[in-house]
Amino acid sequence: xxxxxxxxxxxxxxTGQVGWGIAxxxxxxxxxxxxxxxxxxxxTSLHEEFAAAVEAGRVHVxxxxxxxxxxxxxxxxxxxxxxxxxxxVAAMGSWWQKGPALEQPIAEIDTLMQAYVTAQLxxxxxxxxxxxRGGGSYTLVTGAAGxxxxxxxxxxxxxxxxxxALARVLMAEHADGPVRYNEVRIATRVxxxxxxxxxxxxxxxxxxxxxxAGPRRxxxxxxxxx
Numbered sequence: 001x002x003x004x005x006x007x008x009x010x011x012x013x014x015t016g017q018v019g020w021g022i023a024x025x026x027x028x029x030x031x032x033x034x035x036x037x038x039x040x041x042x043x044t045s046l047h048e049e050f051a052a053a054v055e056a057g058r059v060h061v062x063x064x065x066x067x068x069x070x071x072x073x074x075x076x077x078x079x080x081x082x083x084x085x086x087x088x089v090a091a092m093g094s095w096w097q098k099g100p101a102l103e104q105p106i107a108e109i110d111t112l113m114q115a116y117v118t119a120q121l122x123x124x125x126x127x128x129x130x131x132x133r134g135g136g137s138y139t140l141v142t143g144a145a146g147x148x149x150x151x152x153x154x155x156x157x158x159x160x161x162x163x164x165a166l167a168r169v170l171m172a173e174h175a176d177g178p179v180r181y182n183e184v185r186i187a188t189r190v191x192x193x194x195x196x197x198x199x200x201x202x203x204x205x206x207x208x209x210x211x212x213a214g215p216r217r218x219x220x221x222x223x224x225x226x
Contacts, residue, residue, distance in 0.1 A: 002030030003213035008082045010034040010075075010127065012066060013091035014049075015042045017190045018141060021201025022089050022208045023050070023059075029209045031086075032058050034078055038065040067092060067119025072126045085130040087212045091141035092119050093163070101154035112159035117166055124170060128179060137180040137212050140167045144187035171218040180217040184208065188224055199224075 009026045013019030014035040026033050027050075035050070037043040043063045053059035062078050064071035079085045093116040098104060124138060131138060145153065146160030167183035174181050186204065194200035207223055 002028075003209055004086075005030035007086035007212075008032045008034065008079075008084050009087045009089065009212065010036070010066075010079075010085060011089045011091075012036060012123070013141075015045050016091065017192060017201050018186065018204060019089075019091045020049070020192060021190065021203070021205035022091075023205070024202050025205025025209045026087075026089075026212075027053055027058060029213070032060070032082060034060050034062065034082065034085075036062040036064050036066045036071065036075065038067075039063075066123050066126070067115075068122065072122075075126060076130070079127075079130050084134055085127060086134055086136040088123065088127050088131065088136070088138045089141060089208055089212070090120055090123055090139065092116060092123075093143075093159070095145075096156040096159075097150065097152040098155075099152045101158075104155055109155050109158065112155055113162060116159040116163040120163060120166060132178040135178045135180075137182065138170070139208065139211055140170070140181070140183045141208075142167065142183055142185045144185060147187075167220070175218050180215075182211055182216055182219050182221060184211060184221045184223055186223050 004026055009031040011019050011023045011033060014023045023033050023035060035046050037046055043061055046061045047054055050059040060078055062074055064074040066075050142163055146157050146164055149157055170181040189198045190201055190204050191198045192201045
């Protein structure tokens with residue numbers, strides 16, 4: 001029996017390097033996978049990438065921004081159709097390096113906080129109740145950008161540290177609840193095709209399957225392990 005047989009997993013960022021690998025690994029582990037996309041082009045890409053699994057009813061692609069209130073209804077409708085929701089793996093935010101903080105318009109920090117924190121909090125709120133029904137898990141995917149100030153990334157460091165804080169809050173507030181909250185912090189380059197100095201997306205995805213299928217709760221899990 002595969003680790004996630006008959007379970008339903010929601011993965012954000014399925015067109016990215018990390019989310020793509022998690023989606024494939026979850027499929028290989030027996031799960032039905034829900035893949036939201038904010039754009040029509042992303043929706044098309046996901047349909048093409050997972051065509052066989054879509055045809056088999058094991059992947060469902062949703063055109064909705066699940067980090068915004070407008071995406072809540074379509075997402076919950078899809079969960080209802082699937083009959084359950086066992087795990088959420090939420091990879092949100094992208095690289096930003098536009099220069100010193102004081103040289104940026106305030107709109108830049110607003111945009112980053114929306115992408116890294118507000119969207120994450122919204123998705124956690126929307127999915128908490130369906131995850132609670134089966135004692136599922138919610139994994140926040142973060143990166144190491146908040147730990148080191150690379151020139152020009154100051155506002156990114158602020159936003160990512162806020163995301164770290166949100167992860168700590170969710171883990172602490174639900175330490176004894178039905179949903180297992182964890183943070184997986186990735187500190188390596190991830191790409192779909194393996195090469196020297198790069199970890200393959202599917203290899204990283206297998207690590208997330210272990211987190212979903214196991215008992216871990218309230219942990220900051222570093223990848224690779226320190």
